[in-house]
Amino acid sequence: xxxxxxxxxxxxxxxxxxxxxxxxxxxxxxxxxxxxxxxxxxxxxxxxxxxxxxxxxxxxxxxxxxxxxxxxxxxxxxxxxxxxxxxxxxxxxxxxxxxxxxxxxxxxxxxxxxxxxxxxxxxxxxxxxxxxxxxxxxxxxxxxxxxxxxxxxxxxxxxxxxxxxxxxxxxxxxxxx
Amino acid sequence: xxxxxxxxxxxxxxxxxxxxxxxxxxxxxxxxxxxxxxxxxxxxxxxxxxxxxxxxxxxxxxxxxxxxxxxxxxxxxxxxxxxxxxxxxxxxxxxxxxxxxxxxxxxxxxxxxxxxxxxxxxxxxxxxxxxxxxxxxxxxxxxxxxxxxxxxxxxxxxx
Numbered sequence: 223x224x225x226x227x228x229x230x231x232x233x234x235x236x237x238x239x240x241x242x243x244x245x246x247x248x249x250x251x252x253x254x255x256x257x258x259x260x261x262x263x264x265x266x267x268x269x270x271x272x273x274x275x276x277x278x279x280x281x282x283x284x285x286x287x288x289x290x291x292x293x294x295x296x297x298x299x300x301x302x303x304x305x306x307x308x309x310x311x312x313x314x315x316x317x318x319x320x321x322x323x324x325x326x327x328x329x330x331x332x333x334x335x336x337x338x339x340x341x342x343x344x345x346x347x348x349x350x351x352x353x354x355x356x357x358x359x360x361x362x363x364x365x366x367x368x369x370x371x372x373x374x375x376x377x378x379x380x381x382x383x384x385x386x387x388x389x390x391x392x393x394x395x396x397x398x399x
Numbered sequence: 400x401x402x403x404x405x406x407x408x409x410x411x412x413x414x415x416x417x418x419x420x421x422x423x424x425x426x427x428x429x430x431x432x433x434x435x436x437x438x439x440x441x442x443x444x445x446x447x448x449x450x451x452x453x454x455x456x457x458x459x460x461x462x463x464x465x466x467x468x469x470x471x472x473x474x475x476x477x478x479x480x481x482x483x484x485x486x487x488x489x490x491x492x493x494x495x496x497x498x499x500x501x502x503x504x505x506x507x508x509x510x511x512x513x514x515x516x517x518x519x520x521x522x523x524x525x526x527x528x529x530x531x532x533x534x535x536x537x538x539x540x541x542x543x544x545x546x547x548x549x550x551x552x553x554x555x556x557x558x
Contacts, residue, residue: 247440249440300441302441335457338450338457338458338492339483339485339488340447340490340539341442342539342540342541343442343444345443345444348442352457354452354455358438359452360440361440
């Protein structure tokens with residue numbers, strides 16, 4: 223008896239990813255999630271300071287028309303050793319611009335493995351899963367995982383407060399003149 | 400051995416952590432492997448060191464010595480890979496051990512209310528009374544996260 227010839231294996235689906243470093247630690251992000259890559263120096267003039275209580279990882283905001291992008295320090299977000307950050311990833315469909323050390327390379331992953339269930343704290347929001355690449359394991363970040371809805375509300379509040387006090391200062395200057 | 404004792408005895412794997420021995424039901428053991436590279440990345444779950452790659456699977460490494468001995472292991476000879484239940488899901492967890500493991504048959508005495516949650520029972524072997532470990536209580540999982548959330552204490556990130 224002859225066994226039926228196995229069907230032609232369908233090509234494995236791949237996802238383009240960017241490997242990047244934060245405080246020396248390697249991470250991956252889907253390249254489709256990255257809208258823009260900017261040098262941190264290039265935005266230093268455009269970004270304004272912001273301070274939300276208990277949220278040290280965001281110290282600057284980038285205004286783009288009606289939209290505000292919060293600059294998240296990757297090292298602080300992950301609880302890593304503080305690093306200045308040289309590049310910014312503007313993450314698509316989020317209000318996050320992520321400050322990172324640099325890009326390692328672009329590559330493709332064929333399989334994203336779920337984060338083991340033993341990991342049961344904030345990392346479940348941080349990561350989409352883990353990828354085994356070239357005999358190493360890299361966490362693949364979740365673009366929406368850098369700022370929770372509560373943190374965004376806190377930042378929006380701080381932004382509003384900053385705008386109001388700037389408006390009041392401007393009014394005071396006008397009346398003095 | 401009579402039929403009745405044969406029915407009552409079960410297989411256990413004895414593992415060594417420092418100077419002490421513990422047991423785990425053999426049904427929960429996947430394999431014993433030599434130490435391999437631990438891949439670490441930031442997370443906030445206590446007791447987890449990182450992950451190892453084993454047969455294409457990503458397996459979390461959980462050091463249970465601090466909970467069982469009150470100190471971390473200074474040397475590790477193997478990883479004992481065991482199956483951990485998460486409700487209806489089952490996953491592998493690797494635990495560093497300091498010596499060879501041994502398969503034995505013994506009768507287990509069930510744990511009592513006063514025993515710690517990680518104790519599934521007790522068995523007697525070569526004059527020693529040995530704790531049988533309950534991995535579901537010993538290693539982290541969503542149920543521990545809920546308990547910790549009730550106690551407001553922020554775990555530090557572990558790169």
